[in-house]
Amino acid sequence: MSGTAAGERLARAALSRLTEPGDERVGRWLRTMEPAELVRGLTGTGPPPPGAGAERLAGCRARARTLDPEGDLRAVARLGGRYVCPGDTEWPAQLDDLGDARPLGLWVRGSPDLRLWALRSVALVGARACTGYGSHVAALLGGGLAERGWVVVSGAAYGIDGAAHRGALAAGGATVAVLASGLDVAYPRGHAELLGRIGEQGIVLTELPPGGHPTRHRFVLRNRVIAALTRGTVVVEAEYRSGSLVTARHARRLGRHTMGVPGPVTSGLSAGVHELLREGACLVTDADDVVELVGGIGELGPERRGPVVPRDLLPPTAARVLEALPGRGGAPVARVAHDAGTSEERALASLYELRALGFVERQGDLWQLADGSSTSVEAKPPDGTPVCGEAVLDLG
Incomplete structure (x- = not known):
């Protein structure tokens, strides 16, 4: 890893514990302040950043009592991981499209180069409480995309996420899990083995330092990273109120492709996807459809027609x-x-x-x-x- 000075990496690691992911106020401060200067301002060892309220400063100073960025870096290194920052050669530049909500850095486990993998990646997301149909389709899409040389990115949750990861792994392909917890916190617990396989065969990453626990808010913010990291987002089964739709709408705002797999109109798990399609997402049914949208010139799917009689x-x-x-x-x-x-x-x-x-x-x-x-x-x-x-x- 190169490109970021050790002092800046240490300061960004500290900020990842002092602040929450996706905090745009922190992003604005970093436009005019060095990371180390901001750490001093938030912890009370330097002038506070402009506009920082008393409540925010009190919260940061409470967290600062257990602040140990060197220990966090060592803990992740023991897991075989690293902390990737903006400016590193491994940093995926497409994350910069998030503007002030860009991650401070990413805690990464897995030997592949994150930047190179992200260049040819697709997000597959959907309902946790999915149907057998949804799980089957997600596994087929994950395997099909992996066989065509695409990296499958998802959130390692139960349901569609897990099926997409397993489909890619079964095809001997590449997959990335984006967590809403620390690298050392397997969530959900039932996917501990799956996350272990992804860490060995692919990449596991998160914005949260070691020990970070998942919350509803952090799951929502995690979705923006999935959307920004990939060339497009496919939703397989989602209700109207679904984090998967948040991911797809983030992708659309960022200029990425948004896609949906249709389902039975009688199923509530199809309602969110169908609404996404009504909003202008592209309908896809298999990996060929997805690649035709997100791939380069000439990566066309086969002609669709019935049997010749x-x-x-x-x-x-x-x-x-x-x-x-x-x-x-x-x-x-x-x-x-x-x-x-x-x-x-x-x-x-x-x-x-x-x-x-x-x-x-x-x-x-x-x-x-x-x-x-x-x-x-x-x-x-x-x-x-x-x-x-x-x-x-x-x-x-």
Whole structure:
């Protein structure tokens, strides 16, 4: 690690314990003050920063009683981690888009280079109490993106987050967990093993120093880091009041791609995603859709179309002649030619071609559809009463 002086790193580590993540007032102070100067001002060993209220200063001085940034750095080093600061070569520059809410630094565990991984990353987030459908889709997306060389970023929570991480790990791919607690605090506890695997195979990071415990407020602020770090955010299942929607809306404000996976309209867990789609997020259904949006020029998903059936391969005239035959009974060549908009000679040639292919058969002077090749059926209720004048439903 290089780029940040040891004294500034130490001061930023101290500020991460004195202040809360995403505090824009702290960001404004750092525009005109050095980190060490701000630490002295907040702890009472120097002039207080401009506009600092008595309550804030009292809170910082209470925290300062146990302040030990050198000990925090050593504790994280024992975990195999490090403290990455703005100015380091490993610092992801896209986090600067957060302005005054930019992290003071990131406590990071995992050997890969965070900046390089973040350049090609996608956030997958969603409901904690997800359905089996949501968990399945998140795992498929995580695995699919990992197989295509993308880093999957999420919050390591139960539900969609955990499924996305596991999908990426199962594919032997890269994944990053962004925590709302210290690196040494496994939260949720049930994901301790998962977080261990991510730390070995990927990256775990947080704004909070060792021992930092999660709170509702910190989860909300954590979401802005997920949004800023990645090229786009995909939401898989979310209710109207969901932290996942906060992440997606942060991403949209930052100019990142926002995406949603649709679900059943009868499920409350689909409501938030569908509202996001109504607001202009892109609908995605698999990793190819996601990569087409967030990837570079030429990273296009496959063409979406139904299966090719034999009649799709017919020449245009033969296809019109086939469609001109009645659904029941037969018709003479003259009528078929009229309905197909072609000459009798062309119609007859096409009919013989269609007979060779098994689509039609001849009965005397009449031509009719062969058994099993009917292209339409009359829509009638069970009692056989015609509907809308014998309405025809195309089954081709």
